Amino acid sequence: MAVSLSNQEAGALAWVLIDTIMQARFGPAIPLYDAWRQHTLASTQIPTPTNATIGSFVEPVFGLPGAAKSETHLLGHVGEWLWHLLTRDNPAVRVQPDPKGDVTDAGGDGFTIYESSAGTLRFRLWESKKNTGKGSLLASLNKAYQQLADSGQRYVAKIVGSFAQVPNGASDELASFIAEVPGAWVQGDELVGAGVTLATHQVLPATPFASMASKLPLLNKPGQLRGLATSINGYDELAKTVRRYAWTAL
Structure with a gap:
């Protein structure tokens, strides 16, 4: 998917991203989210000591004004949220947690549990990459494939070990399903699959994921592999505007 945004459209997208990100970061602390949002929209400063409290939710990903976090991590985090917002509302999706709250947290970048066309549950492990320079997109994608091949089993184990986001009324079904995923991954069973998402400003090739199947030969059955490239x-x-909005009221 390639889009050319005007400055106004880019600003609107950046606001959708930061508003969604911050709502997720504050979780049940809704009054803090409301305070951040109201002051941000009004371009007013959050008073002391609430500003320090709210800053503690902003800092792990974005850093704070005058002490920014790595731009590499910023660009990657925004890419993960783009993937999440573009895919989470698919009616087949049963579980797709928000992207990690700390950009330095080791592990997979995301996962989805969804229903196949036959109504059976499936698991997909996602790896996210960004390419904002002039380097080869293929090199970025190959790195993602290699991470899935080398570390996918470990990522799956971590996901299964911490699994908690189970919809009400489906706990037994999903718990039983997720317990099967580690064994399915090591065998490349059709129960599991992999996805790679790429965020960039470069022109996309006609078939950006053409080599994916050869790089992940265990996952070669129909429907196991997916790719999402966003230019x-x-x-x-755009990512820096997202961060600027996060800092507006601090």
């Missing part, structure tokens, strides 16, 4: 003009500036 947005000025992607790095």
Whole structure:
């Protein structure tokens, strides 16, 4: 998917991203989210000591004004949220947690539990990459394939060990299913699959994921592999605008 955004459209997208990200970061602390949002929209400063409390939710991903976190991590985090927002509302999706709250947390970048066309549950492990320079997109994708091949089993184990996001009324079904995933992954069973998402400003090739099957030969059955490439003009500036909105009221 390639889009060319005007400055106004890019600003609107950045606001949708940061508003969604911050709502997820505050979780049940709704009054804090409301305070952050109201002051951000009004371009007013959050008073002391609430600003320090709210800053503690912002800092792990974005850093704070004058002490920014790594831009590499910023660009990657925004890419993960783009993937999440583009895919989470698919009616087949049963479980797809928000992206990690700390950009330095080791492990897979995301996972989805969804229903196949036959109504059976399936698991997909996602790896996210960004490319905001002039380097080869293929090199970025190959790195993602290699991570899935080398570390996918470990990522799956971590997901299964901490699994908690189970919809009400489906706990037994999903718990039983997720327990099967580690064994299915090591065999490349059709129960599991992999996905790679790429965020960039570069022109996308006609078939960006053409080599994916050869790099992940265990997952070669129909429907096991997916790719999502998003090209947005000025992607790095979009990510910095997201961060600027996070800091507006601090």
